[in-house]
Amino acid sequence: MSGGPADRAVLSAANISMRYRRGGKLSGSEQIQALDGMSLEVRSGEILALVGPSGSGKSTLARCLAFLERPDSGEVGFQGEAVPWEDVLAMRGLRRRVQLVFQDPARAVSPRFTTEQVLREPQQAWQQRASPQRALDWAQLLAEVELDPKVLPMRARSLSGGQLQRLVLARALVTEPDALLLDETFSGLDLSLQAKLANLVLGLVESRGLTCVLITHNSALAEQLADRSLVLSQGRVVDERSAPDASTGGTS
Amino acid sequence: MTKPIDSNPDPKSPVLRLDRLEVRYPSRTAESDAVVVDGLGCEIARGQAVGVLGESGSGKTSLALAVTGLLPSEARCSMELEILGRPVPAAADERFWRRLRGDTIGMVFQQPSLALHPMRRVGLQVADVLLSHRPWSARSCRRKVMELLDELDLESDIFQAFPHQLSGGQRQRIVLAQALACEPSLLVADEPTTALDRKTEIQVLELVRRLSRERQMALLWISHDPGVLAEITDRIYVMYAGRWMEEGPTESLLAEPNHPYTKLLLDCLPRRKALRSEPLDRRRLTVIPGMAPPASELPSGCRFVDRCPVVTESCGEKPSPVPMGQGRTWCVRAGSTRLGSGP
Numbered sequence: 001m002s003g004g005p006a007d008r009a010v011l012s013a014a015n016i017s018m019r020y021r022r023g024g025k026l027s028g029s030e031q032i033q034a035l036d037g038m039s040l041e042v043r044s045g046e047i048l049a050l051v052g053p054s055g056s057g058k059s060t061l062a063r064c065l066a067f068l069e070r071p072d073s074g075e076v077g078f079q080g081e082a083v084p085w086e087d088v089l090a091m092r093g094l095r096r097r098v099q100l101v102f103q104d105p106a107r108a109v110s111p112r113f114t115t116e117q118v119l120r121e122p123q124q125a126w127q128q129r130a131s132p133q134r135a136l137d138w139a140q141l142l143a144e145v146e147l148d149p150k151v152l153p154m155r156a157r158s159l160s161g162g163q164l165q166r167l168v169l170a171r172a173l174v175t176e177p178d179a180l181l182l183d184e185t186f187s188g189l190d191l192s193l194q195a196k197l198a199n200l201v202l203g204l205v206e207s208r209g210l211t212c213v214l215i216t217h218n219s220a221l222a223e224q225l226a227d228r229s230l231v232l233s234q235g236r237v238v239d240e241r242s243a244p245d246a247s248t249g250g251t252s
Numbered sequence: 253m254t255k256p257i258d259s260n261p262d263p264k265s266p267v268l269r270l271d272r273l274e275v276r277y278p279s280r281t282a283e284s285d286a287v288v289v290d291g292l293g294c295e296i297a298r299g300q301a302v303g304v305l306g307e308s309g310s311g312k313t314s315l316a317l318a319v320t321g322l323l324p325s326e327a328r329c330s331m332e333l334e335i336l337g338r339p340v341p342a343a344a345d346e347r348f349w350r351r352l353r354g355d356t357i358g359m360v361f362q363q364p365s366l367a368l369h370p371m372r373r374v375g376l377q378v379a380d381v382l383l384s385h386r387p388w389s390a391r392s393c394r395r396k397v398m399e400l401l402d403e404l405d406l407e408s409d410i411f412q413a414f415p416h417q418l419s420g421g422q423r424q425r426i427v428l429a430q431a432l433a434c435e436p437s438l439l440v441a442d443e444p445t446t447a448l449d450r451k452t453e454i455q456v457l458e459l460v461r462r463l464s465r466e467r468q469m470a471l472l473w474i475s476h477d478p479g480v481l482a483e484i485t486d487r488i489y490v491m492y493a494g495r496w497m498e499e500g501p502t503e504s505l506l507a508e509p510n511h512p513y514t515k516l517l518l519d520c521l522p523r524r525k526a527l528r529s530e531p532l533d534r535r536r537l538t539v540i541p542g543m544a545p546p547a548s549e550l551p552s553g554c555r556f557v558d559r560c561p562v563v564t565e566s567c568g569e570k571p572s573p574v575p576m577g578q579g580r581t582w583c584v585r586a587g588s589t590r591l592g593s594g595p
Contacts, residue, residue, distance in 0.1 A: 047526075054420075054449040161308065188446050190307040190476045191520040195537035198522075206532045217450050224522035225535055246530035 009041040009080060010179050010211045011065050011098065016074030017235075018060050034060040035071060036235035042179065042213055047205060049214045049222035052232035058215045061232070062183045065213065066100040067091060079178075096126050099172035103184035105164035111157035115147075115167055118156060122174045136174065144207075145170045146200060162193050169200070179211040180204070186221060198225060265337030267438045267470035268296040268319065273331040275314045275323065275494075279548050285328070286547035288314045290494040296438065301464060301471035303485035303502065305478060307517075309544055311494040312474045316442040319472070320359050321349030336437055355385045358431030360444040364423035367430075368415040374426045375401070375411030381433040400429045404459060421452035428456070432463065438470045445480060457483045478518060482506055487579075490514045493544055493555035500579020510581040513556045516540045554583065 018035040034057045042048050042065070050058050063069040064076055067083060075082045078097070084090050102108050109118050116138075123136055142149050145166040151159060159167065165185065172180060182201065186194045202225065205212050216222050222229050223243075231239035271293040276285040288311040296302045306312040317323045318331060321344060333340040335356060341348070353359065361367055368377060375397050382393040398408055404425045415423055424444060431439055439460070445453040461484050464471050475481055481488055482502060489499040490511065498511035509515045519538040526535050542559040551557050553568040560567065566584045573580040574587055581587075 053451045191478075191517055192307060192540045195520040195522075195539045199536045199539060202532045202535055218522075220522045223525045224537065226526060227528050243526045243528045246527035 008044055009077065010044045011042040011213070012077040012080075013038055013040050013061070013064065013071075014075045014077065015039050016061075016064060016071035016076060018057075018064065018069070018071045033235050035064070037074070038232075038235060038237055039074075040230060040237060042211055044211055045205075045209060046227045047212045047214060047225055049216060049226035049229040050232055051216060051219050051222050051229050053217060055234075056232040057235040058232055059183055060235075062100060062181045062213070062215055066098050066181055067095050068100070096122075096175035097177050098179045098181065099175065099177040100181045100183060101168055101172050101185050103187050105161070105168045108168050109156045109164065109171075111155065113156050114153055115156065115159070116152045118167060119171055119174055122171055126175045141170050141173060144173065144204065161189070162196070165189070165193075165197055166200070169197075169204070173204070173208070177210070179213065181213045181215070183215045184217070185214075186216065187218065194221075201225075266295045266297050266334075267300075267336055268294070268472065269332075269334040269337075270294050270319060271332040273315065273318055273329075273333075275311065275318055275327055275329045277327055277547075284548055287550060288327075288494055288547050289318065290550075292491075292494075292496060294489060294499075296470045296472060298437070298470055299464065299468040300487065301461070301473060301485040303481035303488045304472070304474045304491055305476070305481055305488050305514075305517075306474075306491035307476055307544065309493075309547075310491045311547075312491050313442055315491070316359075316440050316472070316474050320353055320357055320440055321346075322353075322359075351385075354381050354430075354436075355434045356437050358434070358436035358439045360424075360427050360431050360439070360441045362443045362446055364420065364427045364444075364447070365415065367427050368423060370415055372414075373412050374415060374418065374423075375413075378426065378429045378433055381430045385434050396433065397429070400433060403463070404429055404432075419452075420448050421456065424448060424452075424456055425459075428460070435467060436469065438472065439464065440472045440474075442474045443476070446475075446477075453480070454483065460484065478506055478521070490517075493550060494547065495555050496573075496580075496582055497556065498576075498579065498581045498583070500577060500581075504577060505579060510576045510579075510586050511556075511583050512560050512562055512585075513540075516559075516561070 015037050016035055017037055020032045020034055038057070038061065050061065052058050060069065064071050067076065070085050077083060078094055083094060138152065139149055147163060147166045147170065151163060156164065156167070186198055189197065198221065201212065204210060214222060214226055227243050229241045230237050273289055273292045275289040276287045279286050292315065294302065304312050304315060314323065318329050319333060323329050335352065368374065378397045378400060379393045382388060382396055397411065401408055401410060406422065406425055410418065410422065418426065445456050448456065457480065460471070463469065471484070473481065473485055485502050487499065488502050488505050490497045490513065492513050497513045498505065498509065505514070506518065509518060517540065520540065522537055540559055545551060545555065545558065552570070554571050557563055557567045562585060564585060569584065571582045571584050573582050576586055
């Protein structure tokens with residue numbers, strides 16, 4: 001991978017703020033400032049890590065960058081242009097290009113769906129509007145995430161945790177996105193599985209030329225995988241760490 | 253209310269002595285039973301913290317369930333278990349275990365949100381433990397709960413809260429308060445901090461460590477994360493496919509593992525720092541090739557034989573423990589060759 005002229009922003013956020021209201025006996029009616037004037041750029045082809053404790057706004061930021069949530073103020077941009085939140089049809093087209101993968105795959109799929117149904121859903125949603133219709137190469141898709149084609153007719157509830165995690169990765173790839181947002185995808189996994197999945201994602205980023213945003217609280221993992229890390233705290237970017245350049249500094 | 257096991261017997265006897273634990277599940281499809289735990293033994297002294305390191309499917313949860321009498325009814329379990337020097341009878345029924353659990357043995361499991369009743373105030377849920385084990389009035393139970401909340405760094409108005417109003421860390425502390433309410437001699441914890449973020453996790457671990465020192469409480473801490481066990485335990489048992497692979501003092505085991513499995517597992521931790529514009533291939537993490545054997549088709553000898561990089565002919569026999577330093581390693585090659593240098 002070479003940086004150079006391809007360093008344009010795939011995703012960007014300019015001064016975005018997001019506030020949630022929470023009501024409750026203990027907390028009173030309190031407002032939570034999830035994002036507080038955050039700005040960042042995700043460059044094409046890079047792996048960017050967002051590191052921070054829970055409550056620092058990582059997941060809200062991910063939802064905004066995946067165009068699932070509109071910030072209260074500020075602008076979210078895709079490939080240099082501000083996202084047209086009002087244009088519902090255009091937004092649908094945009095959402096397929098940025099895919100979000102969550103931490104707990106068991107809660108991200110219906111346990112009664114078969115693997116094939118899980119993968120068909122985004123395909124159908126996308127192809128209703130796409131023309132010409134495109135057939136999906138199941139075998140190739142499953143091979144990409146190292147899943148056995150035998151799982152296609154199996155129901156999601158009968159898959160192991162590792163298989164499910166691969167399945168939700170495959171689902172995210174169905175719509176051929178430009179960017180992949182991984183929200184704590186590697187958290188709470190066994191060491192050996194975490195390593196296998198991280199390697200799998202590295203392979204996908206390389207073979208598909210994806211841009212990847214890795215949200216994690218594991219800073220060792222972020223350092224091993226990412227080109228750049230942003231440290232978030234209380235809805236702001238408080239620190240930026242770039243990996244040293246291979247040509248100038250540091251040996252492995 | 254009589255207690256099945258006195259909490260103040262001979263102070264020299266270990267809190268827990270377990271031998272020949274075997275847990276198997278009858279299989280509907282395969283002919284042979286699934287052997288989940290196969291002949292494990294361990295001992296935990298007063299105030300000692302013992303960790304079990306294993307991946308999912310290694311049988312570590314079955315181990316926790318077996319020593320708390322919580323295995324599902326279809327599981328077949330045999331073991332020699334002594335709690336505070338008194339044997340637990342093989343025919344121990346639910347009534348026996350009920351008096352033991354929550355009193356002499358406290359438990360914390362992985363998901364605090366599943367362990368709490370969503371519609372009952374959390375203070376009352378802690379008081380329930382005391383009401384069922386102590387002949388105390390409601391008022392003194394309430395006073396004790398308040399003390400516990402204070403000890404666990406929780407505000408006293410949390411007593412009135414419902415679980416959904418609390419954060420994950422607060423909920424896990426409430427579950428911990430339940431487990432600690434009757435001042436147990438042994439706390440069994442099965443991955444209780446996996447759902448918490450790193451900062452909250454460390455806080456909970458430090459809290460448990462402090463309490464176990466103050467009360468001389470023994471800990472059996474089960475986890476897949478070596479970082480967590482390094483934080484809290486004195487001794488670690490490494491478990492793979494239902495058997496011990498290696499055990500020893502925490503520091504030396506994590507720094508210089510003797511078993512090839514432990515070595516490979518610890519190699520999976522991210523250690524290297526990425527460099528900009530280097531090939532992504534170089535950022536790959538080390539993985540253990542292959543998969544753990546299914547519990548119905550276990551190899552007869554060493555369980556790790558199919559994935560081991562330094563396998564020899566004698567690996568087909570069941571390994572017996574080899575003393576290594578202050579620990580033991582269940583590997584025929586242990587001590588004879590330097591591991592990792594290849595055959």
